[in-house]
Amino acid sequence: MTRETTLPLATRSTPTSASLPWAVKLLGSMLLLILLAVGFARWQGISDKQVDAATVWQRDLIFVDGPQGSVVVKDAKNQMEIAKFEGEQGFLRSTLRALARERKRQSIGPDAPMQLLGRADGRLTLLDPSTQQRIDLEAFGPSNVAVFAGLQKIGLAPIQIVQISGNDRSSQ
Template sequence: MHVRPAPLFAMAALALSSLLLVGWHRFHLPSTPADPVQQLGHKLVKRVDLSFIDQADGGVLVTRVSDGAQIAHIAVGEGGFIRATLRSLIRDHPITKHHFHLAMTDSGQLLLWDPLSGRVLDLKAYGSSNRQVFLEFLLASESRP
């Protein structure tokens, strides 16, 4: 029995070129998702990184990531929109130590995004009262030392 080497070489070349192409593509992609503010063509006016920490009593503690300062406390039975919004962002990767970016653009957009998944929410889409809740977090983070 005689095996022709040409098809084997072609298969090996195809496999090697596929691996090289995937490696090159992964090497040239940014390791973190792009900044959504830049993608939208806006300038950042204000930004804060916030952590939302579940408490033993069922409340949620909102803290500024940079220094751990408490921004707000959401009591049990309150903040339904906040809880639902955060759960929708982290449903693919529920981890305990995680933070979110909250930013205001020069056009007045208030954006909440998850740096792990790259998912971005324009909070205006959820109505003015729901947007206001997150705006208060942004303003409170500036007023607290």
């Protein structure tokens, strides 16, 4: 006599669409919705760029390397020296270096003036009209903005030499 052994049928382990966890379905739906929203916004021309407030004052300035590493600021209209920054002045130097790098790349000399723009909402912008590069100064904090804000009112008075003692390494 032969005896047949019957084995129970093994349960299927292949996933079906009904067996996907609800969290995966929710995540996929959210991702699809985000992609559609971004695509629609780009198609409609929606931008996150903030419109500049009106310019209430403008000063054309020329920045020149001075003796012993100083930075001399001249009024572009009359070529008079209005300020001289001595010491490290890291923010001023790095800001000007960024704009000078683009000028050098486009073979533009350092004599073209830059524009310091005061906006109706109190913000300051340093614009290089030669390259159309701009730096919105308020993004760097009030102490750094103050370095450039002082250049608005300087000019009719004698030359102002700005020295920040904490940043001058030569006095140590």
